[in-house]
Amino acid sequence: MAARHYALYGNIALPREYCPSCRQWALVIDGRLACCNNSTELGARRTKRMSEAADVRRQPTEEEKREILLTQENRCLYCQQPFGSAVIRKEKLVWLKATWDHLVPFSYSQNNYRYNFVAACQICNGLKGSLIFATVEEAQTYVVSLSEVQQPDESGVEQAPPTWEAGIHD
Numbered sequence: 001m002a003a004r005h006y007a008l009y010g011n012i013a014l015p016r017e018y019c020p021s022c023r024q025w026a027l028v029i030d031g032r033l034a035c036c037n038n039s040t041e042l043g044a045r046r047t048k049r050m051s052e053a054a055d056v057r058r059q060p061t062e063e064e065k066r067e068i069l070l071t072q073e074n075r076c077l078y079c080q081q082p083f084g085s086a087v088i089r090k091e092k093l094v095w096l097k098a099t100w101d102h103l104v105p106f107s108y109s110q111n112n113y114r115y116n117f118v119a120a121c122q123i124c125n126g127l128k129g130s131l132i133f134a135t136v137e138e139a140q141t142y143v144v145s146l147s148e149v150q151q152p153d154e155s156g157v158e159q160a161p162p163t164w165e166a167g168i169h170d
Contacts, residue, residue, distance in 0.1 A: 004017045022036050077101075
């Protein structure tokens with residue numbers, strides 16, 4: 001009986017089996033060994049950790065937040081609205097604040113690196129959720145198509161509430 005297990009790469013479990021013909025470990029894809037395409041029946045219930053998952057999801061550091069906001073010109077990556085501006089959504093006035101989004105969702109990538117963080121308004125961040133897109137443009141198109149926000153009548157809007165601090169929010 002061949003050695004079998006599910007290999008854990010971060011939080012992803014992939015079936016693996018030792019191939020006696022090739023004398024190597026191979027992933028099992030659609031019931032076939034990736035090394036030589038021989039069929040197999042993976043019946044393993046064991047798992048073997050191949051790489052460690054990140055301990056916890058984290059937020060960018062304060063310095064990273066400042067850099068991201070500067071790069072994005074203090075605007076939401078998806079809708080391009082400035083943080084601190086007011087929009088109308090579902091007939092309510094909403095002040096946009098910066099939230100910190102993992103561009104490639106943490107649940108898939110376990111990636112807390114600086115390059116994976118973007119600033120997004122609370123509306124767009126909620127709409128994007130844990131979806132993955134091939135490009136930023138695809139994500140922008142998707143999120144904006146669902147956001148249904150309007151610009152308020154300027155006469156009735158003064159300034160952002162005093163609790164808003166230069167777009168840096170968790």
